[in-house]
Amino acid sequence: MTSDSDPPGPDFSLDHVGREGLMASPGTELVTHDGTGRVELSFTVEDAGGAPPTQRSVRVPPGVTVFDSASWNGIAIDSTCGGHGTCHKCKVRVDTATPISRHDVRTFSRDQLDAGWRLACLVQATRDLKVEVPPLTTRPKAATVGVGRQVILRPAVQKRYVELAEPDLSDQRTDIDRLLAAIDDLAPQPDLHALRRLPQVLRAADWKVTAVVVDEVLVDVEPGDTTAQRYAIAFDLGTTTVVATLLDVALGTPVGVASMLNRQQPYGGDVITRISATMLDPEALPRLQQAAAATLAELAAQVCREGGVDPQHVYEVAIAGNATMTALVLGIDPEPLGVAPFVMSTAQPPTMLASDVGLELHPRARAVFFPALGAYVGGDIVAGMLATGMDRDKRTRLFIDVGTNCELVVSDGDRILSTAAPAGPAFEGGAIRCGMRAADGAIEVIKLGSTPEDAVQLGVIGDVEPKGLCGSGLVDAVAELVRVGLLDASGRFVPDEQAPEVAPALADRLTRIGEERVFVLHRPHAGAMPEECVVLSQRDVRELQFAKAAISTGWTLLLEELGLEHRDVQQVLMAGSFGSYISPASAVRIGLVPKLPVLRIVSAGNVAGEGAKMALLSVRERAGAAALLQEVTYVELSDRPDFNDRFVDQLAF
């Protein structure tokens, strides 16, 4: 198994090759890279149908293999091992100065080597390179996930059905060598569990078995042909809501989805209160860990039931959560995340067993976590960047995940900057007089009109009697009141005497509760007292003002870092459970996002969950997420002297 002819995959995985670095002959110029900047690969892709070849140029971080560079950009190169140097199929032609690996020597003739033929998964892009890709012999399966991302299926979970020759005295190979020789396009390391099962299963199944490989590890041998049962679960581990998607990784299709409130809720609605809980009570950390694990386990059971899938056939899970959720589910003390200087234990949790986070799936199922850029730009955002292709798109884009902690990412197609803005609880209904979570009865859309008939039109979740106001409703309310003029630019309600002339159909809704001025959005019955109504109060407006000022200060500073103006932004991605529901028009009107045509503002949805799916469907995409740690610069705002001045500038609507 560690023989010369079967190099285990890990040695050829992206991050290995990335680290292994440049080999060069004496003669050629020696260049090393610090991991920043990009190199340009010009692909000439020949068409199987005989159509003229297509040209594609892509820019990738130095050290990435040609194979990965292609995969990341949707350029398919033949491969059955997924780029681990074992299947010897990913043949490309590059310039002849490119180093030759032992596997090249095995694969190509001397003439072919001299002509520049190499295995793409072993060639690193250490400098600009021209790459000829021959026509595909097989059309790779692909799936569309994330925000229109086309992902070539290369799941870490692989199965191979084999029928082995029985051993005899002339062939005394060990069981594992016999099995591995039969799946030589992979080269996994067997784990103890698989080795324990191997002798019985092989003989009981008459030497007809299915090898189960997860990320270079042989985790099991199953009797007969089980290749059709290949599943994984993607988790979006949110502070409020946790979503699980059961995937058939062989087909790239979801077979079950479930979501529920994070069982950590009783310990507090946001990360800070949960961190505080662990600081006050030494027993809180294990309890929070257990609560998170229980949430994941319940969802896993639910999606398996829903999809009619035996949990024993789920071999991998991917978990995207913010830094605090990740620390808590792993049982890592989150206290340092809660106090300056906001330090994580690690940016990249190691790959572990799913059972380490309390999941009862296949006993050797793996759990992979997304890396975090910082204490407040966590794995959920990295997953979101993967799903939205923040590192692949040449456009200037702004990514906003709206929430108590609002994460911001700006890319100009080359550099990527990220930061976090403390927006406060306004969007989650906290500190808002009639605020509530986006649930039945929450007003999520508001339109104000000029006639008594269309004076106030409300969109209510569940089409029931309005009970309160959720984040998107709050933004709509303020935006509309600014539009009709009942709120001035400073965020103050206009004086009572002005109201009738400004908005005759709405003036009567402007009233008071005690000393505070409020605008009545919904009256349960004629003659109801303001206290009984769903209202927007002056204080609510202030809350939202502070939130949007924090956010807009954040992206303003990031744009300045890149030397860009608001108008340079070509697309704004509104992500997260709140961001996705905020009306682009209202977001623009209150200045939550740059003043741009609304068509440029896109609701991206639950991008963290989409990123988690991508990581399960493609080891290449997973490697891309890890690469983001090198590519993205985290900008700390809290220590910027000019932050407060800028914040005040941003308060006005």
Place this chain on the structure above:
Amino acid sequence: MTSDSDPPGPDFSLDHVGREGLMASPGTELVTHDGTGRVELSFTVEDAGGAPPTQRSVRVPPGVTVFDSASWNGIAIDSTCGGHGTCHKCKVRVDTATPISRHDVRTFSRDQLDAGWRLACLVQATRDLKVEVPPLTTRPKAATVGVGRQVILRPAVQKRYVELAEPDLSDQRTDIDRLLAAIDDLAPQPDLHALRRLPQVLRAADWKVTAVVVDEVLVDVEPGDTTAQRYAIAFDLGTTTVVATLLDVALGTPVGVASMLNRQQPYGGDVITRISATMLDPEALPRLQQAAAATLAELAAQVCREGGVDPQHVYEVAIAGNATMTALVLGIDPEPLGVAPFVMSTAQPPTMLASDVGLELHPRARAVFFPALGAYVGGDIVAGMLATGMDRDKRTRLFIDVGTNCELVVSDGDRILSTAAPAGPAFEGGAIRCGMRAADGAIEVIKLGSTPEDAVQLGVIGDVEPKGLCGSGLVDAVAELVRVGLLDASGRFVPDEQAPEVAPALADRLTRIGEERVFVLHRPHAGAMPEECVVLSQRDVRELQFAKAAISTGWTLLLEELGLEHRDVQQVLMAGSFGSYISPASAVRIGLVPKLPVLRIVSAGNVAGEGAKMALLSVRERAGAAALLQEVTYVELSDRPDFNDRFVDQLAF
């Protein structure tokens, strides 16, 4: 941690480099190796004291690094990381065509590279090579273990005490990055256990901690400086006896030794009866596994007590056992080992946690098993080959581990052959009329004289009244009786009437029990009946004859395979608990070993335990053991048509 500048060690471990293979620049001849044969490295070692440089030539399997080749042969090259490409200290000068790695680029100037300077741990010996080794800047610690083997200390268990700078807003590195940056001569992968402890321990210990690294994995951080507590346990997991040695791997010295009978004894005295037990009773395997684990755990506790060592400070164990003992302690069904074609689940168990074999040491302590060459040449023999340097010694040597299953290894200094011979239970006292294990009361030495006074001199274990005959006594008895002529070459006692003239002082001891002729070795009292005496029976002689015939047939066939005569053998190593006690002279006389001067026959002692110690003291030696799988050819005797004829030829004394 996965940044360009810190390649994790594993990428540079021996077997990685071995697999990574030859890189060459266009223009240089491309050679690949099938892993057989050897390449020759000529070392010129400069002396720190200014003495003239010394020359050494060594031959190693292709693909091994220059660093390993030197270490294996006791040639010290500067290194703090132990050859993992991280410390950049192992500078040597080779020819300029040698490929340049990124680490070379980091380490050397352009001129130095052109002059052939490289890091020895990244240069593979893919062809004959001249190597200049500069004077040592530090004198490496070494220990003498095995059969006079000088081992340079490079334990897999490493500790580093560090005092870290506290983080602030200008330095928000994660805890793990901060720690790893401070121990940059190592580049371990942190495990979950370490990451869980990291935040608390760092802050509680005021950022003064000791990093604990085992074989490329950061397993823990301990408050304060614990570098002096670095322990490991070497186990010789025998079918009959289990021996544990607690090692201080920092000093290379044993601090405690203990041994006990394998708790599996109740299931049978030899491997076959234990395998049968698992075939008859499905509950037997878990019970045997538990019994083995309990044996290891009891011995571990005992040596820790004896050495005054906290088990939490034991971070690694090495286990050398035959294929069956290894399978049983791992809970792997041994049935295929017991029936033709004698197939193992795996030749090399994966590295696992010590807790996987029931040991309660440091929670993340590792357990490493020796690889096996075949079902009947197991990890204990590989460990023995390591301890005796079978693969390093240029002499022609024969290694014999005497027992129910007798393992044989022959090396001519280049090729190494190995096989197993079924010797039967004679050496363990089984099927011998007065046979017993080598315990108090066992006759272990026998000399026959010509006068009534010195007629029969007995060496008895424990200097007590003789109770029976152990393996070495049996061999002595037969050898002496052959010498004095009471046994003829065919193994028959001479006729009663001949006895007096052949050996007057002994004739009266030749008598009968029932029909069977016996020789009285010890009479408890005058006039005791033969049944009451310790005797050697005609059947006993036959048992030993069959055992020695099987063994000598084995090594005869191996020598023939190498085209060697008996007299070509320069050294015979008698290993194992039986072999070590057999008198060389007697072994020669009965033909158990080739007819050689007795000085060439060496009792090697418990070489399996010694090999296990070496694996714990040096990752290089451990890699050497793994390399033996490639280097040694296993010869199956049971299917050789001529085996029986050869066997009969060997029956005579």
